[in-house]
Amino acid sequence: MMMAPGFALRRLKVRLTDGLVSDVQDLVEQLDLDPEFILAPLQAIRDHLSLAVSSFAGLRLSVGPAHHPIVLSDFASEAAAVAVRSSMTVPLASLASVPTDGEITFYAGHPGAFVDLAADLRFALNLSDETLALDRRPTPTGPFNAVTGLVERSAINRAEGILIDRGQTAAAALEDLYRRAAVIGSSLTEAAESVLAELADPGLDPDVDPVGLAGPRG
Amino acid sequence: MSTDGVPDHEAEMNDGLDALDIALKTSLEDLSRLSAARLGLEQTLTRIAQLAVRAIPGADGAGLTLIEADRADTVVSTDPFVNVVDAIQYRIGQGPCISAAAERRTLISNSLGSDTRWLQFGSQVARMGVHSVVSLPLLTPEGVKGSMNVYARAKNSFDERAAELGELFAEPAAIAVENAQILAQSQRLARHLLDVLEQRGMVDRAVGIVMSRSGGTAEQALERLRRLSQSEHAKLATVATRLVEEAVRRVVASQGEGDSDGLPSSNADPL
Numbered sequence: 001m002m003m004a005p006g007f008a009l010r011r012l013k014v015r016l017t018d019g020l021v022s023d024v025q026d027l028v029e030q031l032d033l034d035p036e037f038i039l040a041p042l043q044a045i046r047d048h049l050s051l052a053v054s055s056f057a058g059l060r061l062s063v064g065p066a067h068h069p070i071v072l073s074d075f076a077s078e079a080a081a082v083a084v085r086s087s088m089t090v091p092l093a094s095l096a097s098v099p100t101d102g103e104i105t106f107y108a109g110h111p112g113a114f115v116d117l118a119a120d121l122r123f124a125l126n127l128s129d130e131t132l133a134l135d136r137r138p139t140p141t142g143p144f145n146a147v148t149g150l151v152e153r154s155a156i157n158r159a160e161g162i163l164i165d166r167g168q169t170a171a172a173a174l175e176d177l178y179r180r181a182a183v184i185g186s187s188l189t190e191a192a193e194s195v196l197a198e199l200a201d202p203g204l205d206p207d208v209d210p211v212g213l214a215g216p217r218g
Numbered sequence: 219m220s221t222d223g224v225p226d227h228e229a230e231m232n233d234g235l236d237a238l239d240i241a242l243k244t245s246l247e248d249l250s251r252l253s254a255a256r257l258g259l260e261q262t263l264t265r266i267a268q269l270a271v272r273a274i275p276g277a278d279g280a281g282l283t284l285i286e287a288d289r290a291d292t293v294v295s296t297d298p299f300v301n302v303v304d305a306i307q308y309r310i311g312q313g314p315c316i317s318a319a320a321e322r323r324t325l326i327s328n329s330l331g332s333d334t335r336w337l338q339f340g341s342q343v344a345r346m347g348v349h350s351v352v353s354l355p356l357l358t359p360e361g362v363k364g365s366m367n368v369y370a371r372a373k374n375s376f377d378e379r380a381a382e383l384g385e386l387f388a389e390p391a392a393i394a395v396e397n398a399q400i401l402a403q404s405q406r407l408a409r410h411l412l413d414v415l416e417q418r419g420m421v422d423r424a425v426g427i428v429m430s431r432s433g434g435t436a437e438q439a440l441e442r443l444r445r446l447s448q449s450e451h452a453k454l455a456t457v458a459t460r461l462v463e464e465a466v467r468r469v470v471a472s473q474g475e476g477d478s479d480g481l482p483s484s485n486a487d488p489l
Contacts, residue, residue: 031414031421037410038414044406045400045403045404045407048403051360052358061411063412100408104404104407117397121400150418153419154418157418158422158425158436160426161422161423161424161462162430164426164462165426165430169466170462196429199429199430199433
């Protein structure tokens, strides 16, 4: 029994850009993790969608609160990114076992490129049109192959550490930063940087064992 | 002659066709109501296989096999004998499922025991009393995801119509598999990124604690933590987490002992 010929197997592996790979390496460097921990699923998504959607241009994954997210952007090229004509956005909360704010948006160069896939995914995930939205995100702006928000997130977390050492709980430390931002009319990141700037830098005090059991100063 | 003027034997044929059409119709209706979100991929594929058996005349069982990294594995089946039959072909490396996936076309056999395409496989399953099969590749733009196999114990059970009906179910199965893979990789990417960010967050908080205690720069504080992790043969994130948790416990304990600074004692997770 013969059928019409099926699809040819096209193992098209579009290489991730050096800039993005470098950012991911920096991201995991401190943690003794293999960059493939992030790059492997990213490459797999790109492989799947490059074949499922002929004009697939790239994706943008945003995690964390809207005012200071970490954003991972992966586009085939800057030209592809600026030529985007359609998008499909999936909230991370609708993906099982990803309990966080954030979303993943897929982009393509042709209008309506994700209509069929969106219909299939809405069916698979039992989502409404509003939740899994088409063309909610406008043409992306740069950077197009990078992980951004890390410097800001580091500043906030370090400022939290300083405030914890000064006697605040973790939650209170974060609230303190929000209050500072409100008082000085700045962003959370700027408030964090003001906490970091408050620390003098006389150099290391060799008599201080900052990671021992001595506890906080002052 | 029946009351509407149709000869009785034709009426009987129509009744038979109606029964088959009803089975097909209800199977397709049930297929349209499937939602993988409620069932999960395995249950969805099992349900698709069950509906295919109901819709294809003569079918006794069906199984779905996925191919990943050049390995084939029957993931769902409607009857235990299907698992046994599929296991035989994967063990000996020949059979209609393997051929259908490799050739990317639907294959039918109505006498497996004498089918020269798969002599070894056919003779083994014929001895089990399984004589007919329709094997359909699960095709997506990315390639062959696997195959769906529909078996019958009787000989000469399947024809072109059976193959056409099978293809009605193989397509949604392939789509379900592909969607699941896209979603699974998206989940994996998001979870892994969150995991990394949580660990980095702990390291940065520990850096802040060390900066506060020693007055040094962030780089100096990070270097101290690295040396500690090396001396303890522990990961940096582990050392950092311990430091942060100890600091937080100290704060909570001091507040519990009647510290009067009025700070909230929430234990909400840090950013």
